Amino acid sequence: MAFPYSTLMVQGTTSDAGKSTVVAALCRLLKRRGVRVAPFKPQNMALNSAVTADGGEIGRAQALQAIAAGVAPHTDMNPVLLKPSSDIGAQVIIHGKVRGDMNARDYHQYKTVAMAAVLESHQRLLAQYETVVVEGAGSPAEINLRDRDIANMGFAEAVDCPVVLVADIDRGGVFAHIVGTLSCLSESERNRTIGFVINRFRGDIKLLEPGLEWLERQTGKPVLAVLPYLHGLFLDAEDAVQPVQASRGAFRVVVPSLPRMSNHTDFDALRVHPDVDLQFVRQGEAIPPADLIILPGSKNTRGDLEWLRAQGWPEKIAKHLRYGGKVIGVCGGFQMLGRGVADNDGIEGAPGVSPGLGLLDMDTSMTRDKRLVQVSGTCAFAEDAAVSGYEIHMGVSEGAALEQPAFRIDGRPEGAISPDGQVLGTYLHGLFDAAPACAALLRWAGLHTEHRVDTSALREASLDRIADATQPLLDALEKLA
Structure with a gap:
């Protein structure tokens, strides 16, 4: 069964809302169906990176998503990678190769060049795959970064793709995050937002339902899925060090x-x-x-x-x-x-x-x-x-x-x-x-x-777990289309 979207973008109300995980899960679900799918992140800022088969460098999260999709990681999957070297400067990597170090202001001016690289990579992926699942960066509500944006709605508007908005309920304020994010968007950006995903939920779903109903009335958009909080996952972190488990070994x-x-x-x-x-x-x-x-x-x-x-x-x-x-x-x-x-x-x-x-x-x-x-x-x-x-x-x-x-x-x-x-x-x-x-x-x-640890087996098992949990989102997307 074909997936109804050639390009689908997953954005978040905040950093670490779960965008990377949702993209990886969708890639694994589509792979199971036999859909030729590729992950994509226009611009990534991370110090965790991976080396691709074509001799370039991409964000670690995109390499993980490629594994989920069953394809070799390629520089087109993350055409712009920023590796911070100070609080105001970063190494700029385009199509896997270093272009130089820039401070934040210089890079802002450079974004027109970076956007050309982003669109070029996206077109190449569309020529090879049936579906491209795109991960945004940070939040589209960062209005100070809206000018020349290539990472969130700027990209979505350029390629005219639908957007799913993910919010993390575990950190609190999930309804304010969603409604507040929508209020920061332009009319066309709100229109292309097709629905919401509430991530990392734990508890009685019945207690959440009144809030979901309010959110749908308030925004006129559906809650596509409520995804559970999954413990014990072994997935490559995009950047921040994840909390270490309690001491187990001597x-x-x-x-x-x-x-x-x-x-x-x-x-x-x-x-x-x-x-x-x-x-x-x-x-x-x-x-x-x-x-x-x-x-x-x-x-x-x-x-x-x-x-x-x-x-x-x-x-x-x-x-x-x-x-x-x-x-x-x-x-x-x-x-x-x-x-x-x-x-x-x-x-x-x-x-x-x-x-x-x-x-x-x-x-x-x-x-x-x-x-x-x-x-x-x-x-x-x-x-x-x-x-x-x-x-x-x-x-x-x-x-x-x-x-x-x-x-x-x-x-x-x-x-x-x-x-x-x-x-x-x-x-x-x-x-x-x-x-x-x-x-x-x-x-x-x-x-x-x-004792031996098989990291590949642990990673594969975790990808299957998040895919199983994300099946309701895939089902909702197909019904919505």
Whole structure:
């Protein structure tokens, strides 16, 4: 059965209303039907990204939605990606490639160029797929961003597609969110809003029904579905670190929550490992004892190094190592482990050189070229353990530390292990995702366990769960058409 919409857009009354999840669920439902479907997000601002098969970079959420749709992630699915490097500036990525760093005002002027890229990608997807399910960004009620908007109603108006508005009831004020959002829209934008989805509901639906009836009378538009709050999902987060489950394991892993932390999804396998207690430590929080400390990726390595020093991490790491603990650095965290990080061209901020933590005999220089590649290989410290993932970084590291690699990737040495075997660094994202590599890394760090975590199976099961829960929305959309 064909789906009646060639392009359908899902917008939210707020950030984190559930747009990404609803799009992923619709993609999975349409895939089950045999519909050729692709996800699309015109503009994404996120520090969690993925490398595509065509050698580009897109938001992590769009890669997840592509998995839900059963298609390979492609740069056309997220033609504009903004990766914040400061409070007012971001790296601008168009069609998977870096165009440069811009402050908010400069990017606002650049949006006409960005919109052309968005429409080009959308047309290419329409030529290949029967349906394109589009995710908005933030909220269409952000009237200060309405001029030259490419992320929400500006896109919907340009391609003349219907819009479904999602609101999160769990945060409260759901009716005000919906009515208030509609009041901020133009007449044509309100007309193309075909209905609402109330997300993350828990409780007795009978108690909600009077509010639903009021909302439909007030707006003249239907509530298409009320979706339940689903616990225990394993889905890649678009940006913000999700709350960590209560401690379950005795092996303690601590990660500093860097201000510009990127791709914290690297640690999702550890979050659900039954023998691991993973903690993200935020600014001002006490640094707890740990068996393993992991320095994550960063979009501003020198800036986050300064933050680490201000929070007392170098002293804590030194004490941790004296007592036999282990340290892993991933991408930007790997660069921090060396003697210094040089950014003479000011690629990530003000030009200059910052001293590193001095735990690996190497130096890093920032470069304008970004390495984007999917890779596979083996752990050099456990030759039987297969590893796979992706590299997504700017900068080149050199030094004697690299002569003792952590991995062998596509026939070449990669990363480093310190002579005393306590410190490991790598540019490889997703290093814990493959169960053999995860087990080998945890053994290296001191955890010997028979438990294995299959992140792919957990992800697929979660996609099926959200699809099953979202079936009423698909049914309502088809009846509405």
